[in-house]
Amino acid sequence: MSDRLSPAGASLGASSRNRRRIVGKVVAAALVPAILLAIGAPAVAASNTLTITTLDRNGKKVNVTTTVVNLATNSSRSVKSNKSTKLPKGSYAVLASIRTGSAVTLGARTVKVSGASKTTVDARKGKKITLGVSPAPAGEGIMAQTRAQICTKSDSASYDVEASDWDGSSVYVIPNSSKKLAFGAMRQWSDSSGLSDSYAVMYTRTGVPSGLSKTYKRSSLGTVNATGRQGTAATIDGLHLAVQPIKRVCGDHMYAGLFGADRPYRTKVHLSPGNWLIRASSYAAAKDGTTVTLGGYMVSRKVVAGKSHTLNFFRAAWGPSARLPVVINGRISYSLNSMFADPGFPRDDNVEGGDKATATLTFGGKTVKTKKDKGWEPGDTYLEYKVKKSGWYKLTNNASRYYPEITFPAGMLSPKTSVTYRFKAKPNTSVTAPVYAVTMLPTGLNLYNQAKPGSTTDVKLTLSRPKLNPDAKLGKNPKVKTVTAKASFDGGKTWRSVKVKKIDSTWTAQVGNPTSGAVSLRAKVTDTTGGYTDVTIIRAYAIG
Numbered sequence: 001m002s003d004r005l006s007p008a009g010a011s012l013g014a015s016s017r018n019r020r021r022i023v024g025k026v027v028a029a030a031l032v033p034a035i036l037l038a039i040g041a042p043a044v045a046a047s048n049t050l051t052i053t054t055l056d057r058n059g060k061k062v063n064v065t066t067t068v069v070n071l072a073t074n075s076s077r078s079v080k081s082n083k084s085t086k087l088p089k090g091s092y093a094v095l096a097s098i099r100t101g102s103a104v105t106l107g108a109r110t111v112k113v114s115g116a117s118k119t120t121v122d123a124r125k126g127k128k129i130t131l132g133v134s135p136a137p138a139g140e141g142i143m144a145q146t147r148a149q150i151c152t153k154s155d156s157a158s159y160d161v162e163a164s165d166w167d168g169s170s171v172y173v174i175p176n177s178s179k180k181l182a183f184g185a186m187r188q189w190s191d192s193s194g195l196s197d198s199y200a201v202m203y204t205r206t207g208v209p210s211g212l213s214k215t216y217k218r219s220s221l222g223t224v225n226a227t228g229r230q231g232t233a234a235t236i237d238g239l240h241l242a243v244q245p246i247k248r249v250c251g252d253h254m255y256a257g258l259f260g261a262d263r264p265y266r267t268k269v270h271l272s273p274g275n276w277l278i279r280a281s282s283y284a285a286a287k288d289g290t291t292v293t294l295g296g297y298m299v300s301r302k303v304v305a306g307k308s309h310t311l312n313f314f315r316a317a318w319g320p321s322a323r324l325p326v327v328i329n330g331r332i333s334y335s336l337n338s339m340f341a342d343p344g345f346p347r348d349d350n351v352e353g354g355d356k357a358t359a360t361l362t363f364g365g366k367t368v369k370t371k372k373d374k375g376w377e378p379g380d381t382y383l384e385y386k387v388k389k390s391g392w393y394k395l396t397n398n399a400s401r402y403y404p405e406i407t408f409p410a411g412m413l414s415p416k417t418s419v420t421y422r423f424k425a426k427p428n429t430s431v432t433a434p435v436y437a438v439t440m441l442p443t444g445l446n447l448y449n450q451a452k453p454g455s456t457t458d459v460k461l462t463l464s465r466p467k468l469n470p471d472a473k474l475g476k477n478p479k480v481k482t483v484t485a486k487a488s489f490d491g492g493k494t495w496r497s498v499k500v501k502k503i504d505s506t507w508t509a510q511v512g513n514p515t516s517g518a519v520s521l522r523a524k525v526t527d528t529t530g531g532y533t534d535v536t537i538i539r540a541y542a543i544g
Helices: none
Strands: 049-055 065-070 076-080 084-086 090-100 103-113 116-122 130-134 143-152 160-164 170-173 181-190 198-206 213-217 222-228 239-245 256-261 265-271 274-285 291-303 308-313 326-328 331-335 355-363 366-373 382-386 391-401 416-425 437-442 456-464 480-488 496-503 506-512 518-527 532-543
Touching (some): 049 090, 090 116, 103 116, 181 256, 198 213, 222 239, 256 265, 265 274, 291 308, 331 391, 366 382, 437 518, 437 532, 456 518
Parallel strands (some): 103 170, 130 213, 198 265, 222 308
Antiparallel strands (some): 049 084, 065 090, 090 103, 274 291, 326 331, 355 366, 437 456, 480 496, 480 518
16 A cells, blocks of 8 residues: 555655655755764763753743764764763764744754763744845745755765754854854745745855845746646646755755645746755555555756746656666676656656556566566566576567556556567676667647647657666667557557657657547657567547
8 A cells, every 4th residue: 555645745656667656745855864972882981971951932941852963973862851871982963943822943053072072053043034036926825835944964965954944933043154064045935726826946065154034036046937737646636846956965855845736837936046856746545545655757957047948847648667678697688667667757767656567578488487467566576587598589568557546547558558579688797688679659739648639649769778777788789670550549558650750860750640549659660670569559649
């Protein structure tokens, strides 16, 4: 069974194969598991203690649980304030969050522990965070939210303390010039539907600056034009969009959920310069009424002032990804689980991870290996086979969408896909199979992934051979002999050939559409040695 969140707490799911992991509201957390100093730590002399005094914004002593980080070992432990705690001698960072009514104050101190050591985190020294955009975002339903963090700086591990004003709180931060610390704050403006433009700005510094106010001119922001379509995802009411800053000195796992829509969307997201993940996801209602994360995308973009990026999510013709079979130390290895990738992001894992699959490997006309994935298994399922003889091998994988907890929407696109690779393999080699990955991208469709009745749809056929396994030599690309395509208007029962043209380096299949229903697609690329890749997508796009 998958993890679940209620709609109000739901946030973007991770990549599809991490399907049991749901990323919820971001909370303060280490990027690596904390190592308790009490476990396997050297003997602690009775004279080496630390007492952390914590005061609220009224100067009243309050008890909180702090995070204490050993700056030499990057291990951490939780320490209660206002009491003496034994620690090994050394240098530490103390991270604390102190609440005073509706105000939350973040503070950090660096301290050397030797003998009876003391430090104080005084919330009265906190300064309010104020981030803005000029002119200020405005529109019906626009809401703003600020998140802030103080982090320890280290290459091997990072710990943080975080606060947000999502519940109406005011957030304050105590300045600190130590270069062992870093600061990050993010503010977002968005509505709940994506009908208005969204904004997010990120402010980071080494140390915790005394100036915590910053206003970004709109001209200093970059823009992401995002489109989310319907039809391919196994949901009719759960398309979400979020952004996450990355490659910052602090705040990399902050998360700004911008909106969730029960319809296709075209929207603009304005971001401050820097590296961001643009995260699109899908959710669905389970049979028991809870919400299940189905999967999504995490696409990184470097945002530059005045520049724009365009991202299209949930397009038609989900099919096998660009992950090819490999031979590692003489063993054929192939993952069954990348059969429903968006053609715009073919190197990524599945957009949605719910699938069943059966892979079969033949040699000399005889089946030598079969592997099944029953769906919703803990990790990737691999077909593995030791190559005993050199020669032609044929690997076929048939997959269908599968979620035990939800009911698929009527007319869902890409419910089934299949792929066949014919390639030569030898014992004691480590190579990527000398065949192409084939992705099909129908163009000119509407936001529901529909073509006009009786129209002609150009389907871009992309041939690729990415090096995705560092241990498998890529070798020379095989020389293409033919590229062919077929279309079916009855769910794959019968097929008809369609014209394929090559313009410059792009292959395009031209499909004459029926007046109703859906179009299934098949494409095959054959090389001059006799190897080939044959891909089929059932109900690749609809007619509207």
